[in-house]
Structure formats: structure tokens, C-alpha cells
Amino acid sequence: MNAAPADQIRLLDVQALDIRLQQLAHKRKSLPEHAEIESLTKDLTQLRDLLVAAQTEESDCGREQTKSEQDVDQVRQRAARDQQRLDSGAASPRDLENLQRELVSLAKRQGDLEEIVLEVMERRESAQERVAELTERVSAVQGKNDDATARRDAAQGELDAEAASVTKERELIAGSVPADLLKLYDRLREKQGGVGAARLNQRRCEGCRMELDITEFNEIRAAKPDAVVRCENCSRILVRTSESGL
Known part of the structure; x- marks a missing residue:
């Protein structure tokens, strides 16, 4: 799957809003x-x-x-x-x-x-x-x-x-993410405890907090900017940013 780098980074914004909604739901319940x-x-x-x-x-x-x-x-x-x-x-x-x-x-x-x-x-x-x-x-x-x-x-x-406000913001941002990418993200998020996309920070996946081996990291480094890459450990979407060390 391919998606523009900006769309992939936008996915992190959607993820942050989803996490906030989870936090609000948990706070409401507790x-x-x-x-x-x-x-x-x-x-x-x-x-x-x-x-x-x-x-x-x-x-x-x-x-x-x-x-x-x-x-x-x-x-x-x-x-x-x-x-x-x-x-x-x-x-x-x-x-x-x-x-x-x-x-x-x-x-x-x-x-x-x-x-x-x-x-x-x-x-x-x-x-x-x-x-x-x-x-x-x-x-x-x-x-x-x-x-x-x-x-x-x-x-x-x-x-x-607050949840209503965050939901509206989430709908607005998610609406600008390609449908196939958002569908993959939502499926992974449901499967992976609420986190479907994570930032690649140096060699560490911020989703599972595990460090990628050098071979996998080099493969990601060699991948095209619009390629949607996944973490080998947790299968989440890995979003490359300026902090990824690539």
C-alpha cells in the first residue's frame, strides 16, 4: 500500500485523537x-x-x-x-x-x-x-x-x-486521510489495543516500544517515501518522520 508521506503523518494526528478519546472514556468510567x-x-x-x-x-x-x-x-x-x-x-x-x-x-x-x-x-x-x-x-x-x-x-x-469536540476534530482530520489507509489503520487499531499507527523514532517503534533490528531498519530506510511500512514486531503502521533517523 502506498500513501503520501503527509497523509501518513496525518494518521498520527488521528491516532493521537483516538488515544485521547480512549482516555476520556476511561476517565468517565473510572x-x-x-x-x-x-x-x-x-x-x-x-x-x-x-x-x-x-x-x-x-x-x-x-x-x-x-x-x-x-x-x-x-x-x-x-x-x-x-x-x-x-x-x-x-x-x-x-x-x-x-x-x-x-x-x-x-x-x-x-x-x-x-x-x-x-x-x-x-x-x-x-x-x-x-x-x-x-x-x-x-x-x-x-x-x-x-x-x-x-x-x-x-x-x-x-x-x-470534550469527547464531542475531539470526535469532530477526528472526523475532520480522518476525512482527509485516504480511505484505504484509514481502513487499514482502523483494523489494526481495533486489533492492537487502540493503537494502529505509531511513530518510528530512530530504530524504535513507539507502538510496541521495541527496537527494530538493523536489517528491518535498513529495509525501511530503503523504502520509497510513499510506501506504507509496518512494524515487524507488532504489525502496526510505522510512520516515518524527521525523527526517524533515516
Whole structure:
């Protein structure tokens, strides 16, 4: 394949822009905010799970408290009715004696139920405190996550803008490179880890960083200026410049 020396040198400009696009893509992918957001998102998930559990416990305690208070109220109402019957004296001595025993039993039952109410109230208060604490923690972590997301989006926006500019420049320069030469370059670039063309610096290929043996170097020296030469070690296009030492 033959191509004008100027076109081959222009290929180095395309290569430099492709490398910059690779660097921008890598930088975009490896922004520190990605790991920060991932960690904060994990924390948020755990905290929200804990918050839901605490809210569920508080809700359960609320229902349990309501039920216990209703039980206490029922016992109080029954005791009040029995006390009213006892105070009226409108019953046989045996019934009055039974009422007195039942009032004692109801008083004990009421005391037991009130203890249950207090215990449930304490558990509910503890759950409410836990809900408040977790709500505050979720809010704080969410704020950090929002901040990290904003920083990530801003950084990505800057990188994307630069990538768009570099892409336009690349299209402009690549458009002036002969199609067959550009096709070979693109094929080699894809095969060789993003580098399809490299400068020949003295006897060293800047693509694979290996020094050409003297025989290969002499062959390149003898080649016509428009000949497209390749590195024997990495197969990349070797671009000859004034620094090649030919």
C-alpha cells in the first residue's frame, strides 16, 4: 500500500485523537464518584430496610397498644357495672359476695393489663425514637448521594463535551486521510489495543516500544517515501518522520 508521506503523518494526528478519546472514556468510567455513589446507595438500601422494619415495629406496637387499652377499658367498664350493682345492694348476699370476689379479680386483671399497656408504650416509644433516628440518617446519606450524583453528572458533562469536540476534530482530520489507509489503520487499531499507527523514532517503534533490528531498519530506510511500512514486531503502521533517523 502506498500513501503520501503527509497523509501518513496525518494518521498520527488521528491516532493521537483516538488515544485521547480512549482516555476520556476511561476517565468517565473510572470517576471516583461512581464508587462513592455505589457505596452510598448500598448504605441507603440498608438504612431504608432498617427504617421500614422500625416503622413496621412502631405500627405493630400502636395496634397492640390500642388493643391493650381496649382490654383495660372493657375491664374497667365491667368493674364499674359490678361496683354499681354492689353499691345498690339489690342482690342476694351470695350474689353480693360473688360480686366482691369478681371486683377483686377484675382489679388484678386491670392491673395486669395496665402493665402490658405500659410495656407496649415503652416499646412503641423506643421504636418511634428508632424511626426518627433512621429517618435522619437516611436524609443525611441521601443528601450525600445527591451531592455525589451532581458532581458525577457535572464531571461526565465536561468529559462528554470534550469527547464531542475531539470526535469532530477526528472526523475532520480522518476525512482527509485516504480511505484505504484509514481502513487499514482502523483494523489494526481495533486489533492492537487502540493503537494502529505509531511513530518510528530512530530504530524504535513507539507502538510496541521495541527496537527494530538493523536489517528491518535498513529495509525501511530503503523504502520509497510513499510506501506504507509496518512494524515487524507488532504489525502496526510505522510512520516515518524527521525523527526517524533515516
